[in-house]
Amino acid sequence: MRLNSFDEWSPLKEIIVGSAENYTSHERELSFDLFFHDNITRSEWYYPRLSAKGSGDDRQAAKSPIKQRYVDELNEDIDGIVRTLEGLGVTVHRPMPLAKETTEVRTLDWSAAVVPPLNVRDNTLIVGDEIIETPPMIRSRYFETQFLTPVFAEYFRRGARWTVMPRPVMTDASFDPSYARSSTAGGPMEPIEDPQPSVYDTGYEMMFDGAQCLRLGRDLLVNVSNANHALACDWLERHLRGRFRIHRTHRLSDSHIDSMVLALRPGTLLVRSPEVATFLPERLRSWDMIVPPLPTENNFPRYEDDDLVLTSPFIDLNVLSVSPDTVLVNEACPELMRTLEQHRFTVVPVRHRHRRLFGGGFHCFTLDTVREGGPEDYLG
Numbered sequence: 091m092r093l094n095s096f097d098e099w100s101p102l103k104e105i106i107v108g109s110a111e112n113y114t115s116h117e118r119e120l121s122f123d124l125f126f127h128d129n130i131t132r133s134e135w136y137y138p139r140l141s142a143k144g145s146g147d148d149r150q151a152a153k154s155p156i157k158q159r160y161v162d163e164l165n166e167d168i169d170g171i172v173r174t175l176e177g178l179g180v181t182v183h184r185p186m187p188l189a190k191e192t193t194e195v196r197t198l199d200w201s202a203a204v205v206p207p208l209n210v211r212d213n214t215l216i217v218g219d220e221i222i223e224t225p226p227m228i229r230s231r232y233f234e235t236q237f238l239t240p241v242f243a244e245y246f247r248r249g250a251r252w253t254v255m256p257r258p259v260m261t262d263a264s265f266d267p268s269y270a271r272s273s274t275a276g277g278p279m280e281p282i283e284d285p286q287p288s289v290y291d292t293g294y295e296m297m298f299d300g301a302q303c304l305r306l307g308r309d310l311l312v313n314v315s316n317a318n319h320a321l322a323c324d325w326l327e328r329h330l331r332g333r334f335r336i337h338r339t340h341r342l343s344d345s346h347i348d349s350m351v352l353a354l355r356p357g358t359l360l361v362r363s364p365e366v367a368t369f370l371p372e373r374l375r376s377w378d379m380i381v382p383p384l385p386t387e388n389n390f391p392r393y394e395d396d397d398l399v400l401t402s403p404f405i406d407l408n409v410l411s412v413s414p415d416t417v418l419v420n421e422a423c424p425e426l427m428r429t430l431e432q433h434r435f436t437v438v439p440v441r442h443r444h445r446r447l448f449g450g451g452f453h454c455f456t457l458d459t460v461r462e463g464g465p466e467d468y469l470g
Contacts, residue, residue, distance in 0.1 A: 091460045093250035095216040099355045099411040100463030104181040108208040108455045110164045111187040117203040118152045121229045127270040154398040160444050167442045185237040195232045199261050199290045202229035207237035209450040210457045215300035220251035225258050227297040258295035261288040266317035298322030301346035307466035309335045313347045342369040348453045349407045355414035373469040383425040400449040408451025418452050
């Protein structure tokens with residue numbers, strides 16, 4: 091089918107589901123720490139930032155290994171997501187897997203341990219009939235969209251537009267650390283400071299993820315929390331002018347908003363808390379807002395002290411809509427399922443155990459490429 095995806099809820103026809111093959115570790119370096127600043131937590135306290143600079147023996151010290159049993163269980167759960175979607179009549183595409191011998195990303199200025207194309211929502215934005223590869227925010231994911239090239243190329247052959255936003259050089263000076271410096275969420279943390287100069291410094295650059303956008307037909311709600319996001323949003327406004335309207339929300343979260351607010355159907359939002367409404371455009375504030383009960387620690391596996399937890403306990407709000415009345419929800423969340431059922435949604439429970447270790451829920455792991463909806467005007 092031809093690429094067509096304008097919103098988050100219309101009947102789903104085709105989707106990409108990410109891969110965790112050969113996921114071995116996270117590397118703690120500047121871009122990683124800035125990105126996960128709000129969520130790298132142990133109990134109520136933040137992990138202290140590592141002092142490693144990312145070279146020589148320090149590179150190994152900066153790596154946080156992931157236990158193989160967690161990866162094996164994650165792969166089992168991803169297979170379950172694929173089977174569930176196929177059972178609902180959805181065509182599922184997969185990225186090329188990360189080869190075991192591919193261990194790092196290297197550019198003019200830096201190198202970083204590579205990670206597989208798991209959270210495929212992040213580095214691509216689908217708007218209508220266009221694929222937009224977005225400029226990455228984490229160095230280890232710099233070439234991640236290349237794992238999706240065969241899928242994107244086939245949509246291009248069927249008539250899709252295919253655009254790549256400007257790629258950042260990503261020296262230390264490219265990052266705007268103002269959000270991380272000003273954030274006080276969760277507890278005390280050693281400041282993220284000490285950027286190292288480079289001959290390739292260009293100042294702040296565009297860095298932006300597709301998961302910072304909420305797609306609503308002709309309208310895009312875009313979260314902007316720093317200068318990197320603002321530059322990318324400027325680009326989007328110019329590129330999409332005349333086709334889509336951009337609405338900026340400022341610092342709704344550190345970056346991604348799909349565990350803060352998701353549109354489940356026209357007129358209905360799933361939100362983390364009532365306070366989310368204050369960040370939204372006026373027309374969206376009139377939509378019904380479903381606020382589920384707070385998650386409890388019983389919803390999550392217990393981890394050891396050396397396991398790096400990457401997301402907040404609200405990750406399970408990261409649901410995936412298959413239609414305006416059908417939603418995939420983590421089976422570990424009975425309170426959320428009951429709440430959605432009370433609002434007349436059909437809930438499809440799916441297992442996803444280690445979402446807090448791998449930084450994503452069902453919406454993060456997937457990229458919907460074909461839905462039935464069009465460029466409707468929901469905010470006109």
